[in-house]
Amino acid sequence: MRKNILFLKKYLKNPQSVGSVIPSSEFLGKAIFKSVKELDRTAVIEIGAGTGAITQHISSLNPVLVEIDKEFCALLRQNYPNLNIVNSCALEQLKKIDKRVGLVVSIPLINNPFKLSFIPLLNDLYARGLLTWCVIFTYGLNDPLGQVNFESKKRKRFVLQNIPPAHVWVYS
Numbered sequence: 001m002r003k004n005i006l007f008l009k010k011y012l013k014n015p016q017s018v019g020s021v022i023p024s025s026e027f028l029g030k031a032i033f034k035s036v037k038e039l040d041r042t043a044v045i046e047i048g049a050g051t052g053a054i055t056q057h058i059s060s061l062n063p064v065l066v067e068i069d070k071e072f073c074a075l076l077r078q079n080y081p082n083l084n085i086v087n088s089c090a091l092e093q094l095k096k097i098d099k100r101v102g103l104v105v106s107i108p109l110i111n112n113p114f115k116l117s118f119i120p121l122l123n124d125l126y127a128r129g130l131l132t133w134c135v136i137f138t139y140g141l142n143d144p145l146g147q148v149n150f151e152s153k154k155r156k157r158f159v160l161q162n163i164p165p166a167h168v169w170v171y172s
Protein backbone atom coordinates (compact mmCIF):
# COMPACT_ATOMS: atom_id res chain seq x y z
CA MET A 1 0.00 0.00 0.00
CA ARG A 2 2.82 2.39 0.96
CA LYS A 3 4.45 1.65 -2.38
CA ASN A 4 1.25 2.47 -4.26
CA ILE A 5 0.84 5.80 -2.44
CA LEU A 6 4.46 6.75 -3.11
CA PHE A 7 4.04 5.77 -6.77
CA LEU A 8 0.86 7.84 -7.15
CA LYS A 9 2.60 10.81 -5.48
CA LYS A 10 5.47 10.55 -7.97
CA TYR A 11 3.06 10.20 -10.89
CA LEU A 12 1.18 13.35 -9.90
CA LYS A 13 4.49 15.23 -9.64
CA ASN A 14 5.93 13.94 -12.92
CA PRO A 15 3.40 12.03 -15.06
CA GLN A 16 5.63 11.89 -18.13
CA SER A 17 8.48 10.17 -16.30
CA VAL A 18 6.38 7.78 -14.17
CA GLY A 19 3.80 6.97 -16.84
CA SER A 20 1.08 5.20 -14.84
CA VAL A 21 -0.85 5.73 -11.63
CA ILE A 22 0.08 2.45 -10.00
CA PRO A 23 3.03 0.06 -10.26
CA SER A 24 2.91 -2.82 -12.75
CA SER A 25 0.90 -5.89 -11.76
CA GLU A 26 2.34 -9.27 -10.83
CA PHE A 27 0.90 -10.56 -14.13
CA LEU A 28 3.00 -8.10 -16.11
CA GLY A 29 6.04 -8.89 -13.94
CA LYS A 30 5.61 -12.60 -14.66
CA ALA A 31 5.11 -11.98 -18.40
CA ILE A 32 8.35 -10.01 -18.50
CA PHE A 33 10.24 -12.71 -16.58
CA LYS A 34 8.93 -15.37 -18.98
CA SER A 35 9.99 -13.27 -21.97
CA VAL A 36 13.49 -12.73 -20.56
CA LYS A 37 13.91 -16.44 -19.81
CA GLU A 38 13.28 -17.23 -23.49
CA LEU A 39 16.24 -15.07 -24.52
CA ASP A 40 20.02 -15.62 -24.44
CA ARG A 41 21.48 -15.56 -20.96
CA THR A 42 23.38 -12.36 -20.36
CA ALA A 43 23.90 -9.69 -17.71
CA VAL A 44 20.61 -7.84 -17.17
CA ILE A 45 19.99 -4.13 -16.55
CA GLU A 46 16.53 -2.96 -15.54
CA ILE A 47 15.97 0.71 -16.25
CA GLY A 48 13.15 2.58 -14.50
CA ALA A 49 12.75 0.07 -11.65
CA GLY A 50 10.34 2.29 -9.67
CA THR A 51 9.06 0.51 -6.56
CA GLY A 52 10.37 -2.84 -7.85
CA ALA A 53 7.16 -4.30 -9.29
CA ILE A 54 9.07 -5.91 -12.18
CA THR A 55 12.26 -6.41 -10.16
CA GLN A 56 10.33 -8.68 -7.81
CA HIS A 57 9.92 -11.17 -10.67
CA ILE A 58 13.36 -10.86 -12.28
CA SER A 59 15.51 -10.50 -9.15
CA SER A 60 16.79 -14.09 -9.55
CA LEU A 61 18.59 -12.84 -12.69
CA ASN A 62 20.61 -10.47 -10.49
CA PRO A 63 19.81 -7.34 -12.54
CA VAL A 64 21.51 -3.99 -12.08
CA LEU A 65 18.68 -1.55 -11.27
CA VAL A 66 18.77 1.98 -12.62
CA GLU A 67 16.24 4.46 -11.29
CA ILE A 68 16.26 8.25 -11.53
CA ASP A 69 14.12 8.93 -8.45
CA LYS A 70 15.91 9.04 -5.06
CA GLU A 71 12.97 7.86 -2.98
CA PHE A 72 12.32 4.90 -5.27
CA CYS A 73 16.01 4.03 -5.01
CA ALA A 74 15.87 4.10 -1.19
CA LEU A 75 12.92 1.70 -1.31
CA LEU A 76 14.69 -0.58 -3.79
CA ARG A 77 17.80 -0.66 -1.57
CA GLN A 78 15.65 -1.69 1.40
CA ASN A 79 13.94 -4.48 -0.53
CA TYR A 80 16.85 -5.65 -2.67
CA PRO A 81 19.98 -5.19 -0.54
CA ASN A 82 21.86 -7.72 -2.67
CA LEU A 83 21.28 -5.98 -5.99
CA ASN A 84 23.38 -3.21 -7.48
CA ILE A 85 21.10 -0.13 -7.48
CA VAL A 86 22.14 3.00 -9.33
CA ASN A 87 20.41 6.32 -8.73
CA SER A 88 20.92 7.95 -12.09
CA CYS A 89 19.38 8.75 -15.45
CA ALA A 90 19.41 5.59 -17.55
CA LEU A 91 21.10 7.47 -20.41
CA GLU A 92 24.22 7.98 -18.29
CA GLN A 93 24.40 4.27 -17.42
CA LEU A 94 23.82 3.16 -21.01
CA LYS A 95 26.77 5.29 -22.13
CA LYS A 96 29.02 3.33 -19.74
CA ILE A 97 28.12 -0.16 -21.00
CA ASP A 98 31.22 -2.06 -22.10
CA LYS A 99 30.07 -5.68 -21.98
CA ARG A 100 27.07 -7.49 -23.46
CA VAL A 101 23.78 -6.84 -21.68
CA GLY A 102 20.06 -7.42 -21.96
CA LEU A 103 17.79 -4.50 -21.08
CA VAL A 104 14.45 -4.58 -19.29
CA VAL A 105 12.90 -1.19 -19.95
CA SER A 106 10.08 0.36 -17.92
CA ILE A 107 10.62 4.01 -18.80
CA PRO A 108 7.57 5.42 -20.62
CA LEU A 109 8.53 6.53 -24.12
CA ILE A 110 5.32 8.08 -25.40
CA ASN A 111 5.80 11.88 -25.67
CA ASN A 112 8.93 11.58 -23.56
CA PRO A 113 11.95 13.67 -24.66
CA PHE A 114 14.09 10.88 -23.14
CA LYS A 115 13.34 8.87 -26.30
CA LEU A 116 15.28 11.30 -28.51
CA SER A 117 18.58 10.31 -26.86
CA PHE A 118 17.56 6.76 -25.96
CA ILE A 119 17.00 5.54 -29.55
CA PRO A 120 20.45 6.54 -30.92
CA LEU A 121 22.11 5.07 -27.83
CA LEU A 122 20.34 1.73 -28.34
CA ASN A 123 21.24 1.74 -32.03
CA ASP A 124 24.87 2.36 -31.16
CA LEU A 125 25.00 -0.36 -28.46
CA TYR A 126 23.28 -2.87 -30.74
CA ALA A 127 25.58 -2.10 -33.68
CA ARG A 128 28.61 -2.64 -31.41
CA GLY A 129 27.23 -6.00 -30.24
CA LEU A 130 26.84 -4.79 -26.66
CA LEU A 131 23.04 -4.91 -26.58
CA THR A 132 21.89 -8.53 -26.90
CA TRP A 133 18.19 -8.01 -26.37
CA CYS A 134 15.63 -5.62 -25.03
CA VAL A 135 12.29 -6.31 -23.33
CA ILE A 136 9.90 -3.40 -22.91
CA PHE A 137 6.24 -2.97 -22.06
CA THR A 138 3.96 -0.35 -23.48
CA TYR A 139 0.36 0.71 -23.02
CA GLY A 140 -0.04 1.86 -26.62
CA LEU A 141 -0.47 -0.20 -29.79
CA ASN A 142 2.59 1.10 -31.64
CA ASP A 143 6.02 -0.53 -31.76
CA PRO A 144 7.87 1.45 -29.04
CA LEU A 145 11.37 0.78 -30.42
CA GLY A 146 10.57 0.76 -34.13
CA GLN A 147 13.44 3.19 -34.80
CA VAL A 148 16.08 0.82 -33.45
CA ASN A 149 17.63 -1.51 -36.03
CA PHE A 150 17.03 -4.79 -34.21
CA GLU A 151 17.17 -7.92 -36.38
CA SER A 152 14.13 -9.39 -34.70
CA LYS A 153 11.16 -7.80 -32.99
CA LYS A 154 7.94 -9.23 -31.68
CA ARG A 155 4.93 -8.11 -29.67
CA LYS A 156 5.19 -11.20 -27.55
CA ARG A 157 2.54 -10.91 -24.87
CA PHE A 158 -0.54 -8.94 -23.96
CA VAL A 159 -1.33 -8.54 -20.28
CA LEU A 160 -4.91 -7.56 -19.62
CA GLN A 161 -4.51 -7.81 -15.86
CA ASN A 162 -2.55 -4.62 -15.53
CA ILE A 163 -3.61 -0.98 -15.18
CA PRO A 164 -3.57 -0.04 -17.98
CA PRO A 165 -3.36 -3.30 -19.96
CA ALA A 166 0.12 -3.69 -21.44
CA HIS A 167 1.92 -5.23 -24.41
CA VAL A 168 5.31 -6.87 -23.90
CA TRP A 169 7.70 -6.33 -26.83
CA VAL A 170 10.85 -8.37 -27.30
CA TYR A 171 13.76 -7.27 -29.51
CA SER A 172 16.99 -9.09 -30.29
Ligand SMILES: C[S@@+](CC[C@H](N)C(=O)[O-])C[C@H]1O[C@@H](n2cnc3c(N)ncnc32)[C@H](O)[C@@H]1O
Binds near residue numbers: 022049072
Ligand atom coordinates in the same frame (compact mmCIF):
# COMPACT_ATOMS: atom_id res chain seq x y z
C1 LIG B 1 6.20 3.24 -15.66
S1 LIG B 1 7.24 3.49 -14.21
C2 LIG B 1 7.71 1.78 -14.02
C3 LIG B 1 8.09 1.43 -12.62
C4 LIG B 1 8.20 -0.08 -12.37
N1 LIG B 1 9.22 -0.66 -13.20
C5 LIG B 1 6.88 -0.74 -12.64
O1 LIG B 1 6.78 -1.41 -13.69
O2 LIG B 1 5.96 -0.56 -11.82
C6 LIG B 1 8.68 4.29 -14.90
C7 LIG B 1 9.87 4.43 -13.97
O3 LIG B 1 10.97 4.95 -14.72
C8 LIG B 1 11.67 5.90 -13.93
N2 LIG B 1 12.39 6.77 -14.87
C9 LIG B 1 11.86 7.72 -15.69
N3 LIG B 1 12.82 8.31 -16.42
C10 LIG B 1 13.99 7.71 -16.07
C11 LIG B 1 15.34 7.88 -16.49
N4 LIG B 1 15.68 8.79 -17.42
N5 LIG B 1 16.30 7.11 -15.93
C12 LIG B 1 15.97 6.17 -14.98
N6 LIG B 1 14.70 5.97 -14.54
C13 LIG B 1 13.73 6.73 -15.07
C14 LIG B 1 10.56 6.59 -13.16
O4 LIG B 1 11.06 7.26 -12.02
C15 LIG B 1 9.66 5.40 -12.82
O5 LIG B 1 10.06 4.78 -11.64
